[in-house]
Amino acid sequence: MMRLRVATRGSALARWQADHVAVLAQKAEPGLEVETVVVETSGDRQRDVPIWELGGKGVFVKEVQAAVLEGRADVAVHSAKDLPSLTPDGLVIGAVPERADVRDALVGSSLAELAAGATVASGSLRRRAQLAHARPDLRFEGLRGNIATRLARLERADVAAVVMAAAALDRLGLAERIAERLDPDVMLPQVGQGALAVECRVDDSDTRCLLDRVEHTPSRRAVDAERGFLAELGGDCSVPAAAHATLAGDRLRVRALVASADGRTVLRHELAGPASSGAALGRSVARQLLDDQGGAELLGRG
Numbered sequence: 001m002m003r004l005r006v007a008t009r010g011s012a013l014a015r016w017q018a019d020h021v022a023v024l025a026q027k028a029e030p031g032l033e034v035e036t037v038v039v040e041t042s043g044d045r046q047r048d049v050p051i052w053e054l055g056g057k058g059v060f061v062k063e064v065q066a067a068v069l070e071g072r073a074d075v076a077v078h079s080a081k082d083l084p085s086l087t088p089d090g091l092v093i094g095a096v097p098e099r100a101d102v103r104d105a106l107v108g109s110s111l112a113e114l115a116a117g118a119t120v121a122s123g124s125l126r127r128r129a130q131l132a133h134a135r136p137d138l139r140f141e142g143l144r145g146n147i148a149t150r151l152a153r154l155e156r157a158d159v160a161a162v163v164m165a166a167a168a169l170d171r172l173g174l175a176e177r178i179a180e181r182l183d184p185d186v187m188l189p190q191v192g193q194g195a196l197a198v199e200c201r202v203d204d205s206d207t208r209c210l211l212d213r214v215e216h217t218p219s220r221r222a223v224d225a226e227r228g229f230l231a232e233l234g235g236d237c238s239v240p241a242a243a244h245a246t247l248a249g250d251r252l253r254v255r256a257l258v259a260s261a262d263g264r265t266v267l268r269h270e271l272a273g274p275a276s277s278g279a280a281l282g283r284s285v286a287r288q289l290l291d292d293q294g295g296a297e298l299l300g301r302g
Helices: 012-028 062-069 125-134 147-155 166-171 205-212 217-233 275-292
Strands: 003-008 033-038 075-079 091-095 104-107 119-121 139-141 161-165 178-182 196-201 241-248 251-259 266-274
Touching: 003 012, 003 062, 012 033, 012 075, 012 147, 012 166, 012 196, 012 205, 062 075, 062 091, 062 196, 091 205, 104 166, 125 139, 125 241, 125 251, 125 266, 147 161, 161 166, 166 178, 196 205, 217 241, 217 251, 217 275, 241 275, 251 275, 266 275
Parallel strands: 003 033, 003 075, 119 139, 119 161
Antiparallel strands: 075 196, 091 196, 104 161, 104 178, 241 251, 251 266
C-alpha cells in the first residue's frame, strides 16, 4: 500500500489531527504517500446554531464519512467526541491512536477566581450542567466556531471565561492560554474527548491492516467503553451526560454521569471490570444510571 487518502474537516484543528494520523501511518508504512481530502460539514456551515439544535454529534462527521463510503477517500479522521454512538453500515473504526489529555480547560480565569455571577461561554450542555452544579451562581452564553473564534469571545467584557477541550489547545500550541485544566472530579469529560477515531471501509483490508499498526490498545479500550455508555444511553450532545474510562493494568474503570440541564441534579455511577470488557462495561454503567438511579426520568424518558 503506497497511497492513503485522508478525509477531514478543514479547520486548523481538524487538519492537525489528519496530519498527525498521516505521520503515524507513514511511520508504520515507510514510503506511504498521503493525500488530504478536505470536506465541509453541515456543522461547519451553520456556526451560529447550537449543536444540539442541528441534530447532535453527526453534524461534524456525516459528510466526512460519506467521502470514504463513496470512495473519494480511504480513511476519515475525527475527534472521537464528535462521533455518534453508532457507526454507519459499511464503515468501521479502524484505529484509535494514543489519547491526549481528556480534561476540559477554562481559558480566561480559573474556576475559583471567577467572580460571583460571572458569565462563562460554552456550547456544551454537559459542561454547563457540571459548572452550574459546582458554581450555581455562574451565568452561561453559547459558544460555537473554530478555536480562534472561541478564544476571541474573551475580548467581550461580559464573558469572563470560555470552556474548551484541553487537547485542542495543546494540539494547536495554545496551552499557555489555559487558566485551569479541570479535574474529572469537577468536570467529567465528554465521551471520546482527547482521542482520535480513524474510520475506513469494512471491506478495505489493506487500509484496515495499516490502521492496525496505528492503533493504541489502551486508548481503544477506554474509548470503546465510553462509546458503549453513550450507545446504551441513546444520547449525544443534546444530553447532559459524560463518561471517562481509565485502564490500570488489566482493570478498566468507567465513571459516568447524567445531569439536569440546570445542574441541580447530577447522578453518578462507576464500575470496574476486566480490560477486555470494553463497551459492555460502559453499557452496564448507563443501565445503572437509567434504571436504578432515576436517570431515565431525569432525561425525560421515564
